[in-house]
Amino acid sequence: MLITLLGWDDPLTKLTAIGTAVFFLTLHVKFSPMKCPFEQRLQLFSLAVIFINVLxxxxxxxxxxxxxxxxxxxxxxxxxxxxxxxxxxxxLYRYVKGKCQRRRHMQLD
Incomplete structure (x- = not known):
């Protein structure tokens, strides 16, 4: 929002954008808010990419x-x-795979 309002030429905007990205990345690493390990890693990767993009x-x-x-x-x-x-x-893959396995199992019986 700051970049849109103030433009990217303003040093305060750059500092705020980088600081915000670092802040959220640090909070995510510190508190690990996601219960699922995959979601935790995906969110961490996404925040790191956002930080790199801003940087x-x-x-x-x-x-x-x-x-x-x-x-x-x-x-x-x-x-x-x-x-x-x-x-x-x-x-979807798991559902289709399960259906195929059940069908094979029924054919064997």
């Missing part, structure tokens, strides 16, 4: 590293999307 946007870099950094950020973001999609598809 890359805040710190000025040479143009020679631009493509490498962009590919890295896109890979991290895509990784989160793949993990979340896989987790959403997993119950």
């Amino acid at each position: 890359v946007a805040a710190v000025p870099m040479s143009n020679s590293y631009g493509n490498i950094i962009s590919i890295g950020i896109i890979t991290l973001d895509a990784g989160i999307m793949v993990i979340v999609s896989g987790e959403a598809i997993r119950p």
Whole structure:
């Protein structure tokens, strides 16, 4: 919200965005709010990627590293999307697998 209102050129906005990302990442590591270990790791990974995205946007870099950094950020973001999609598809996979196993078991009897 601050970036939208104040723009990314303001040093206070950069400091606040980085500080907020670090704060939430630190709180998540300290208190481990998720009950499921997978969800805990996924949330931690997501917060780390958000922190890296903010850090890359805040710190000025040479143009020679631009493509490498962009590919890295896109890979991290895509990784989160793949993990979340896989987790959403997993119950469907288990259901279909269970149906197939029951059908095979009934055919053997």
